[in-house]
Amino acid sequence: MTYPTVIRGRAWKFGANIDTDQIIPAKYAIYSLDEKELGKHAMEGVPGREGWSAGVTPGDILIGGSNFGCGSSREIAPVAIRGAGISLVIADSYARIFFRNAINMGYPILQSPQAAEAVEEGDELEVDLEAGIVRNFTKGDEYRSEAFPTFMNELLHMGGLVPWVRKRLEERRLATARG
Amino acid sequence: MGMTMTEKILARGARRESVRPGDLVLAKVDFAMGHDLTIPPAGKIMREQMGAEKIWDPERVAVTQDHFQPAKDAASATLGRLTREFSRDMGIKWYFEVGQGGICHTVLPENGLVLPGELVVGADSHSCTYGALNNFATGIGSTDLACVFALGELWFRVPETLKFVYHNRLKEWVEAKDLILYVIGQIGVDGARSKAMEHTGEALRHIDMEARLTMTNMAIEAGAKNGIMEFDEVTRGYLDGRAKRTYTPVTSDPDAEYEKVFEFDAEKVELGVARPMSPDNYSPLSEVAGTRLDQVFIGSCTNSRITDLRRAAAVLDGHKVAPGVRLIITPSSHQVAIQAEKEGLIGIFLASGAAWTTATCGACLGGHMGVLGEGEVCLSTTNRNFPGRMGHPKALVYLSNPAVAAASAVTGVITHPREVLKKMPAGIA
Numbered sequence: 001m002t003y004p005t006v007i008r009g010r011a012w013k014f015g016a017n018i019d020t021d022q023i024i025p026a027k028y029a030i031y032s033l034d035e036k037e038l039g040k041h042a043m044e045g046v047p048g049r050e051g052w053s054a055g056v057t058p059g060d061i062l063i064g065g066s067n068f069g070c071g072s073s074r075e076i077a078p079v080a081i082r083g084a085g086i087s088l089v090i091a092d093s094y095a096r097i098f099f100r101n102a103i104n105m106g107y108p109i110l111q112s113p114q115a116a117e118a119v120e121e122g123d124e125l126e127v128d129l130e131a132g133i134v135r136n137f138t139k140g141d142e143y144r145s146e147a148f149p150t151f152m153n154e155l156l157h158m159g160g161l162v163p164w165v166r167k168r169l170e171e172r173r174l175a176t177a178r179g
Numbered sequence: 180m181g182m183t184m185t186e187k188i189l190a191r192g193a194r195r196e197s198v199r200p201g202d203l204v205l206a207k208v209d210f211a212m213g214h215d216l217t218i219p220p221a222g223k224i225m226r227e228q229m230g231a232e233k234i235w236d237p238e239r240v241a242v243t244q245d246h247f248q249p250a251k252d253a254a255s256a257t258l259g260r261l262t263r264e265f266s267r268d269m270g271i272k273w274y275f276e277v278g279q280g281g282i283c284h285t286v287l288p289e290n291g292l293v294l295p296g297e298l299v300v301g302a303d304s305h306s307c308t309y310g311a312l313n314n315f316a317t318g319i320g321s322t323d324l325a326c327v328f329a330l331g332e333l334w335f336r337v338p339e340t341l342k343f344v345y346h347n348r349l350k351e352w353v354e355a356k357d358l359i360l361y362v363i364g365q366i367g368v369d370g371a372r373s374k375a376m377e378h379t380g381e382a383l384r385h386i387d388m389e390a391r392l393t394m395t396n397m398a399i400e401a402g403a404k405n406g407i408m409e410f411d412e413v414t415r416g417y418l419d420g421r422a423k424r425t426y427t428p429v430t431s432d433p434d435a436e437y438e439k440v441f442e443f444d445a446e447k448v449e450l451g452v453a454r455p456m457s458p459d460n461y462s463p464l465s466e467v468a469g470t471r472l473d474q475v476f477i478g479s480c481t482n483s484r485i486t487d488l489r490r491a492a493a494v495l496d497g498h499k500v501a502p503g504v505r506l507i508i509t510p511s512s513h514q515v516a517i518q519a520e521k522e523g524l525i526g527i528f529l530a531s532g533a534a535w536t537t538a539t540c541g542a543c544l545g546g547h548m549g550v551l552g553e554g555e556v557c558l559s560t561t562n563r564n565f566p567g568r569m570g571h572p573k574a575l576v577y578l579s580n581p582a583v584a585a586a587s588a589v590t591g592v593i594t595h596p597r598e599v600l601k602k603m604p605a606g607i608a
Contacts (some may be wrong), residue, residue, distance in 0.1 A: 017368055017457065017565075022565065022566060025545065026545050027545060029216045029246070029247070029258075030252065030255055030258065032258065033223065045566060045567040047566055047572055066369060067369035071563060071565060072544070073318040073319060074216070074320075075320035095372065096402070096404055097304060151203045161325075161326050162229055165330060
């Protein structure tokens with residue numbers, strides 16, 4: 001999987017402290033290995049958002065408030081959002097396990113308090129992931145996102161923790177073979 | 180410059196002299212845990228995607244069948260089977276079958292598997308629980324766990340540490356649960372986001388290990404990476420006869436740097452609850468007393484160890500659950516259930532009209548055996564009451580300690596335990 005450089009999509013806006021039980025209620029954890037099925041139920045625990053994922057056009061962008069993804073460690077939270085067709089999550093801030101899980105999956109996320117506050121539902125956005133800039137075509141605005149540490153950017157660009165581990169395992173095998 | 184306990188453990192794991200908050204380190208893991216919801220994806224990622232054939236050290240891994248087990252439906256049975264097969268294929272030493280383990284965060288401490296000075300990870304957010312035993316313990320995802328399985332190490336951002344000092348002692352009836360609910364109410368559900376919560380002070384010297392585990396268990400409800408406590412005689416006493424490895428306790432240096440220090444007078448903390456729909460929605464019990472209930476749940480990794488059940492039984496003894504209310508009691512481990520049986524607690528629960536279940540996470544995460552319907556109101560000894568946590572998004576969940584839960588089951592409304600029991604017997608309080 002190559003990491004995208006520019007993403008365009010329509011915004012879906014959510015509030016603060018959206019927890020993992022709202023992102024994907026625990027009862028759907030039985031579909032842990034089925035991203036498409038999880039995607040059908042993404043965000044349905046948020047009051048007023050029942051059936052939300054049916055309205056998502058692949059490529060749309062999800063905007064969250066502060067502490068997005070708090071609660072459980074379930075990796076199916078970012079998996080469900082990706083499964084619903086969301087190309088990128090932008091939030092004011094992230095709960096740490098959701099943040100780790102997204103980076104480990106190589107799934108694009110941005111932290112931008114400016115965008116999280118200003119963007120409204122339905123706004124047309126274009127995001128330059130390299131420059132960390134969010135352009136709002138609907139409002140004619142532009143927002144900056146916060147830079148991640150180098151290692152996290154590396155993980156995102158190489159497709160997450162899986163290729164990183166493969167590389168290290170290979171290095172270890174070579175080292176053992178050399179004795 | 181000195182280091183905090185958390186920094187010292189991460190520095191040792193990273194094989195470095197010292198680390199500072201904000202550093203990204205690759206650290207060696209001492210112990211790892213997964214369960215029936217997180218092992219299947221972790222195993223698949225490890226074997227099929229990462230190409231690893233075996234686990235770095237099968238003696239340093241525990242696996243529990245606790246979330247949707249005994250299987251609540253056919254799909255859960257598949258997750259249970261995948262978990263069982265992976266554990267067998269990898270030769271995992273600490274595999275706990277249904278009926279022999281229970282909830283991971285009770286099982287690991289009671290079996291002496293998570294020890295002072297260690298770096299522990301668990302594919303479950305409440306893995307921060309173990310920090311009461313003077314270690315660094317944090318929740319991770321399934322890809323993280325696959326990485327640990329394959330390599331025995333994982334990346335961490337060294338957290339800033341917040342220090343919480345508790346002066347004086349808790350008052351009669353007030354438990355560790357009330358204290359931590361109060362603290363989360365003060366700082367908010369993101370008040371310690373990605374940071375370490377280091378708990379210290381006189382109040383902690385007077386509470387037992389199970390009460391301490393209740394406090395570190397809820398670090399994640401303030402968004403923390405980990406919760407950690409000092410090593411003392413209580414820690415040593417708890418680990419004597421349990422610890423499966425030798426261990427080296429860790430202390431914070433006198434000149435360690437804290438991002439912020441919070442001081443609380445434990446004596447001033449009131450019996451309280453978290454109101455719906457957030458764990459930081461703290462309220463003194465007096466303000467919600469009389470709230471009508473449909474269900475009371477005593478269970479979970481937060482508050483269903485043997486000391487919790489003793490207090491609940493002391494309150495329920497000789498009383499009946501109020502008409503129109505159901506009380507569900509789920510011990511947090513099989514060992515806890517065996518002990519409860521020996522002490523006659525189960526008889527008290529059954530005589531009161533409570534439903535007594537096998538050890539499982541069950542109702543806490545809206546899994547099974549106590550899922551709430553639309554509009555229902557529940558008082559629960561669990562850790563989290565976000566919308567939909569225990570079932571329907573419009574169910575209302577209040578969080579409390581086990582004595583309050585037991586008393587409220589007797590009256591049918593949120594109630595102070597002294598209205599049912601004059602005084603908590605000595606040795607139980």
